[in-house]
Amino acid sequence: MNLRRLKRIVLFYSMITIGLVTIVTGFILYFWPHGPRSGQLIILGFQKQFWQDIHMYFALFTAILIVLHIIENRACVRMYVRETLKG
Secondary structure: OOHHHHHHHHHHHHHHHHHHHHHHHHHHHHOOOOOOOHHHOOEOOEOHHHHHHHHHHHHHHHHHHHHHHHHHOHHHHHHHHHHHHHO
């Protein structure tokens, strides 16, 4: 297996894994109770601030991985754009 193929595989699976973590933390935060002292609740061993921090950092990391994925596959992206604009 060559290095380029290995890079693509690692990039793809890390995007999937980190993206799923972002989705799960987003659901946890969405369904978190609202109101006074709701930040003091503990869900799965962590308070709300921890879940917010993890969600933000993982979402940022997901966006970075998506940009790297687009850069790695820029030839395909160019082809798709050309074919789409040709109409």
